[in-house]
Amino acid sequence: MAKRITNRKDDYSQWYLDVVKEAKLADHSPVRGCMVIRPNGFSIWEKMKASLDQMFKDTGHENAYFPLFIPKSFLSKEAQHVEGFAKECAVITHSRLQSVDNGVEVDPSSRLEEELIVRPTSETIIWDAYRNWIQSYRDLPILINQWANVVRWEMRTRLFLRTMEFLWQEGHTAHATEQEAVEETLQMLEVYRVFAEEFMAMPVVTGVKTESERFAGAVDTYCIESLMQDGKALQAGTSHFLGQNFAKAFDVKFQDQDGQHKYVWATSWGVSTRLIGGLIMTHSDDNGLVLPPKLAPVQVVVVPIFKNDEQKTLVLEYAAPVIEQIKEKGITVKLDDRENFKPGWKFAEHEAQGVPLRIAIGPRDVKNGNIELARRDTLEKNIISAEGIAGHISELLEKIQSDMLEAATERIASQTRHIETYDEFKESIEDGGFIYAHWDGTAETEEKIKEETKATIRCIPTNGDDSPGKCMVTGKPSSRKVLFARSY
């Protein structure tokens, strides 16, 4: 078999690129750091989007859309926010091109009076709108989400994991009280955790970021962190409690029941196409993509096997009701009856693309009343009776979904350890993985650890081991262990 995908152990980065290419998820674009998301990749995003969107609606949110362009002046209103994003903004300076001998050039006379920023995130333009929407406590809360693209001028990019333009959703909510905003922040963090585990089968640790890792403009940044197969952590989603920072910057006040004018409390939260990168690196193997059934564009593929037209007719007639029964269960099933590829070629292709279940049907199966069923996650193959197959497949897809979560949970557990001393830490971090250790809570110590080991504090976990101890570096008291890892 011609091997098109590099083995993970030989070169993990190359493996990742090979999987993306062989599964036809995305291509590089002619513009640095951007990607073309191909139908296979976009279809996964659409599935993610549909599930998340429902979860947002179920928690009372509405969708809206705010502009791609933001007046430059808006970005400077919140001091921390500017500082965080200033270095990675695309700026629109002109509005016209003009023809010259060899093509086109910028028309210097079209210079904009106020330059525009391509949104790196939408807090500023949204809070500018909220000022007009909010007068009374009766106008609150505002619970809005938008599905959009954003641009961050990144130095170093990787398909899905970090691209200059990416797709995401950003929720922006406004509340009358601090408590309500904090509850919203934690509620959405929980939505992300549930989505990651139930749909992506990707276990995550939830927690709060340290000050140095916090979102620019937030009071607290909560996150879901997962661990990839190569032992590097991936921040998969963030939920921010913004306090009154944006309300103050954009002068958004409301009159409360007590007649007082008060600043509004805010949250924002987002996940992006980066999730697809996380999905790939959590489950896929040396044969290509492995997708959890809940996010797979095609859940079951049927490959007919035949030597001649007579057999083809026989096999397809046998397969038709089987496919129909599976469809009736609400399962996405595709018949691959292309004649220009041999079955073996199709097997390899569907494996590379991560189809969770494959059914092969040949004349032998027709004769015996069977089908061959192959699982993508375990690569197990079984010949079973076609009787009641739809129900069996429905249950099996659920089992694959839960087995994948379990396998990933076990994998991450095996890559997670608790460490007491800094020497031990320095040695252990070389193997990758999550490390729980005590930290004295200072930015200096955090920075020292980062410089010496390249590991960062991924989060201060919201649950788990919270017994006090001593900082592994300084010996100062620590209220609980925090989560370290090298990260993407």
Place this chain on the structure above:
RNA sequence: CGGGGAGUGGCGCAGUCCGGUAGCGCAUUCGCUUUGGGAGCGAAGGGUCGCAGGUUCAAAUCCUGUCUCCCCGACCA
């Protein structure tokens, strides 16, 4: 943005040092034989060698600039 590597039919590569008619494998099209793990034979089509300048009788090859990708660093979802 710094250091290293790379860009040649759709994909993977050779050719570049030492300038002289652009090649190979896979894929594609047609025909026949095939079909239970990436089929075989025969024929055909497809590339101004990333792009722009320059040197030369002659440039994929030498020089300059530039764009994109990969790896390592600094920055970030």
